[in-house]
Structure formats: C-alpha cells, structure tokens
Amino acid sequence: MRGAVLHAPGDIRVEQRPDPTIEQPTDAVIRLSATCVCGSDLWPYRGIEAVHGPTPMGHEYVGVVEEVGSDVRTVRPGQFVVGSFFASDNTCEICQAGYQTHCVNRQPGAATGGQAEYLRVPLADGTLVATPELPSDDLVPSLLAASDVLGTGWFGAVAAEAGPGKTVAVVGDGAVGLLGVLAAKQLGAERIIAMSRHESRQRLATEFGATDIVAERGDEGVARIKELTNGLGAHSVIEAVGTQESMMQAIRATRPGGHVGYVGVSHDVSLPGQELFFSGVHLHGGPAPVRRFLPELIDLICNRTIDPGKVFDLTLPLDQAAEGYKAMDERRAIKTLLTV
Ligand SMILES: [Zn+2]
Numbered sequence: 001m002r003g004a005v006l007h008a009p010g011d012i013r014v015e016q017r018p019d020p021t022i023e024q025p026t027d028a029v030i031r032l033s034a035t036c037v038c039g040s041d042l043w044p045y046r047g048i049e050a051v052h053g054p055t056p057m058g059h060e061y062v063g064v065v066e067e068v069g070s071d072v073r074t075v076r077p078g079q080f081v082v083g084s085f086f087a088s089d090n091t092c093e094i095c096q097a098g099y100q101t102h103c104v105n106r107q108p109g110a111a112t113g114g115q116a117e118y119l120r121v122p123l124a125d126g127t128l129v130a131t132p133e134l135p136s137d138d139l140v141p142s143l144l145a146a147s148d149v150l151g152t153g154w155f156g157a158v159a160a161e162a163g164p165g166k167t168v169a170v171v172g173d174g175a176v177g178l179l180g181v182l183a184a185k186q187l188g189a190e191r192i193i194a195m196s197r198h199e200s201r202q203r204l205a206t207e208f209g210a211t212d213i214v215a216e217r218g219d220e221g222v223a224r225i226k227e228l229t230n231g232l233g234a235h236s237v238i239e240a241v242g243t244q245e246s247m248m249q250a251i252r253a254t255r256p257g258g259h260v261g262y263v264g265v266s267h268d269v270s271l272p273g274q275e276l277f278f279s280g281v282h283l284h285g286g287p288a289p290v291r292r293f294l295p296e297l298i299d300l301i302c303n304r305t306i307d308p309g310k311v312f313d314l315t316l317p318l319d320q321a322a323e324g325y326k327a328m329d330e331r332r333a334i335k336t337l338l339t340v
Pocket of ligand 1: 088
C-alpha cells in the first residue's frame with residue numbers, strides 16, 4: 001500500500017509500505033475512505049517534536065472494514081467505521097467512566113499510520129463505531145472530522161462545561177478551536193466568543209455559531225474578554241492551542257468558579273501555582289476521549305444537524321500529502337483532507 005512517512009522535519013514522503021494484516025484476534029483492517037493532516041502532525045513536521053527515523057504519519061481515519069480478527073464481534077467487513085487516535089477496550093472502569101483515551105489497555109489507534117490506503121486498528125470492538133449505513137460521499141469529510149478534531153473540540157466544550165446560559169470563549173482558531181465553537185453552540189451556550197485574527201477562520205467560526213470575535217491575543221485578548229463579560233471573564237474557556245501563552249490566556253479569561261477545557265496538545269507549558277491558586281478556576285482536559293462522543297456525533301452528522309467537514313478547506317490526493325502539510329504549516333489551509 002501507499003502511505004505517508006515523515007523522514008525528517010519538513011520531509012514528508014508518500015511511499016510503498018507493507019499492507020497491514022490482522023496480528024491479534026481483536027484487530028480489524030480497514031480500507032480508508034479519507035484521511036487528513038492534524039495540527040498535532042505539525043509539531044514533528046516543524047521539528048518541535050523530535051523525529052526518530054522514518055515515522056508513518058496520520059491518526060484520523062474513516063473507512064470500510066476489510067477484515068476482522070476472530071474475536072471481533074461488533075464490526076464486520078463491509079461496514080463503514082469511524083475510529084480515533086487511541087484504541088481502547090471500552091470495557092474497563094476508566095472507559096466506562098468515559099475516559100477511553102486513558103483506557104488501561106490503551107494503544108495507538110493508528111499504529112501503522114492513518115495517512116495510508118489501509119490501516120490496522122487494535123481492539124476493534126472497543127475502538128470502532130460503525131455508521132448505520134454506508135454514508136453518502138458528501139458526509140465523509142464530516143465523519144472524518146469526528147475521528148479527532150470534532151471529538152476533541154467537543155470534549156473541550158464539555159470539559160469547559162459549555163451549556164445554556166453560559167458565555168464560552170475559545171482560544172485557538174485551528175480546526176479544533178473552530179469545532180469547539182460548533183460544540184458549544186450544540187451544547188446550548190448563550191454567547192460564544194471566538195479568538196481569531198484570520199478573516200477566513202473568523203467567518204467559519206461565525207458560521208459554526210460564534211456570536212463575537214476577538215482579534216487580540218495575550219493580555220489584550222484577556223482584557224477584551226473581560227470587557228465583553230462585565231469584567232468577570234467567561235464561564236467556560238476552551239483552550240485549543242497548547243502553548244504557554246494560550247494556556248495562560250485561557251486561565252486568565254475565565255471567571256472565578258468557571259471552567260477551562262484544555263485540549264491543545266501541551267508543549268512546554270508550566271503553570272504558576274500561586275496564580276492558579278488564586279484564580280479559582282477549574283481545569284480539565286487532556287487527550288480527548290473521542291470514543292465517548294462518537295455515537296452521538298455520528299448521529300448528528302448522519303442526520304445532517306452539523307457539518308463539521310467544513311473545516312477541510314483543502315482536498316488533495318494522498319500522493320500530495322507533502323503539499324497538504326506545507327499548506328497547513330504556512331497557514332494557507334485550516335485542514336487538509338487527503339483522498340485515498
Ligand atoms: Zn478501557
């Protein structure tokens with residue numbers, strides 16, 4: 001099969017790789033319908049995360065089950081399935097509590113690389129969710145978004161306790177932040193403040209339900225959020241970047257008693273204990289348990305209540321993955337969909 005491999009920072013190649021096969025009786029092999037480039041793929045691509053030799057890339061995937069191991073019960077060949085970046089048994093106490101990304105049997109959900117023609121998914125019963133029927137082509141981008149960015153934005157909104165009567169601020173205008181806006185809207189938030197300096201992203205945020213746009217960032221951004229909330233700060237802030245600046249911006253923009261849902265992959269963030277102590281805010285986040293939300297998200301997509309696939313503003317064939325990365329790195333694209 002063909003698959004994308006990162007050889008060194010900035011060096012993505014689509015090359016011939018071994019076809020994945022069933023290795024454990026709980027595995028499934030799926031033929032991908034579409035895949036995509038994640039904001040978190042840019043960390044190693046930019047050399048901020050070390051690259052130790054050629055690394056198969058990609059962890060967002062949807063596709064049709066090709067083959068299942070002898071112990072797999074809930075999915076079968078021919079079904080269209082959505083998975084996510086961690087495989088989980090969905091039966092342990094942690095999974096049952098809704099934290100499948102911390103499953104006691106957790107494994108990478110796309111160990112053989114999701115930017116490829118085929119993928120082996122471990123713990124298929126616990127990890128994959130089948131759609132009620134084969135989706136029409138126009139639903140595939142939205143189902144692919146559910147695999148990570150929608151599920152992650154959704155968890156950010158849930159962790160921030162977005163809901164009726166709440167003012168929600170969103171730090172970060174990448175796909176996760178934009179879908180955090182969509183999630184906050186679906187969860188019934190009264191007011192949604194998107195923080196973005198980019199016109200095309202501001203437009204999409206508004207389409208997804210943002211009521212206000214704040215272009216300032218850092219301390220100025222915090223001051224603007226306070227101005228918009230009677231000096232109090234937002235009830236709920238979704239942090240969807242993962243830097244020191246964005247995390248502090250989120251904490252400082254939250255009112256005492258409010259909630260920060262942090263879902264940007266944390267890079268060299270250290271929190272000042274005393275400021276945190278006196279802030280009175282709740283912090284909850286981490287790698288999103290996308291699996292918890294998949295059945296609901298698939299339903300909302302298949303009945304066309306939400307259209308998260310709009311975050312894909314560039315579509316390329318898998319063979320042009322390198323250009324897909326470059327466009328995102330240069331912020332010419334919000335998110336690249338790769339057709340397989
Ligand atoms: Zn588990």
